[in-house]
Amino acid sequence: MSAPAVPGYRxxxxxxxxxxxxxxxxxxDERACPVVVKRTRPGAAAEAGRRLLREGRMLLTLTHPHIVRAYEVPQVDRPTVVLETLTGQTLDHLFDENGALAVRDVAELGRQLASALVYLHSRGIVHGDLKPANAVNAQGLARLIDLSLAGPPRVWRSARGTPGYVSPEQARREQVSPATDVWGLGLLLLEAAADDDPYPVGDDGRYREGHGPLEAPVPLSRRRRVPARLGDLVTAMSAFDPAARPSMAHVRRELEALAER
Structure with missing residues (x-):
């Protein structure tokens, strides 16, 4: 029998x-539990492998209830990271199945993710790719699952991020900062509350493929009747100018207050 591709893991x-x-x-075998093994594919670009190893080593240093844990970055034939197995479903599937969430659920979801992002920012890390597919919900507990683009505040010199979710500054190849994550979380909350894509396909007046957002998304208050405090917060988070967005710490406080109502 041939040796396992990743020793200690089946x-x-x-x-x-x-x-x-x-x-x-x-x-x-060591932990006697299921895990997730993420590996580069044979022939993948060297940059993809470096990015995976950077993500794994970063996750090994992080301990937060709303961020997926890494168990190991094994030394094997190609870049590999071992992660904890999370039950539940990604937020994009949750939104597809349930439609718009109740206001308190939107606030609680946002509070949890904002707490993870405040933690990352305190360690000099910007996530840079917030979207519903990059978070899992399991029985009310939200977890960020993908930090492959995360790193210190910097200028991205190549096209990265997900179309429809990249911030104006990312699209313009300007400084990516904690304000970029405020934008990403704002779009995620808008989608959770309105059951509507913030930048729907064909909305060329606001978002152009290859160029990114051209202006801020339609405000939440124009998509659904919500408390003014939530509508104003999401609108501020999705301000086109990063300097006009609130800090993530302020976002967390506001969402905590809304979740407790």
Whole structure:
């Protein structure tokens, strides 16, 4: 019998195949529990491998209830990271199945993610790719699951991020900062509250493929009747000018107050 591809882990099922990465449901013999193994695909660009290893090593240093944990970055034939298995579903699937969330649920979801982002920012890390597919909800507990683009505040000199979610400054190749994550969380909350894509396909007046957002999204208050405090907060978070957005600490406080109502 051939040796396992990742010593100490049994790869049981391929759950996702991307352009650069394969993600497996696996079993940890040492921990006697399921884990997730994320590996670069054979032939993947060297930059993809460096990015995966950077993400894994970063996650090993982070301990927060709303951020996925990394167990190990094993020394094997190609870049590999072992992560905890999370139950539940990604937020994009949650929104598709449930539609617009109740205001208190929107606030609680945002509070949890904002707490993770305040923690990252305190450690000099910007997430840089907030979107519903990059967070999981399991019985009311939200977790960020993808920090592949995370790093210190900087200028991104190449096209990164997800179309429809990139901030104006990312699209213009300007400084990516904590304010970029405020924008990303604002779009996520708008989608959660309104059951509506902040930048729907074909809305060329506000978002142009290849150029990014041209102006702020339609305010939440024009999409759904919500408390003014929530509508004003989401509108401020999605201000086109990063300097006009509130701090993530302020966002967390506001969402905490809304979640407690």
């Amino acid at each position: 790869l049981r099922r391929l759950v996702h195949r991307g352009t650069s990465f394969d993600v497996y449901d696996a079993w940890s």
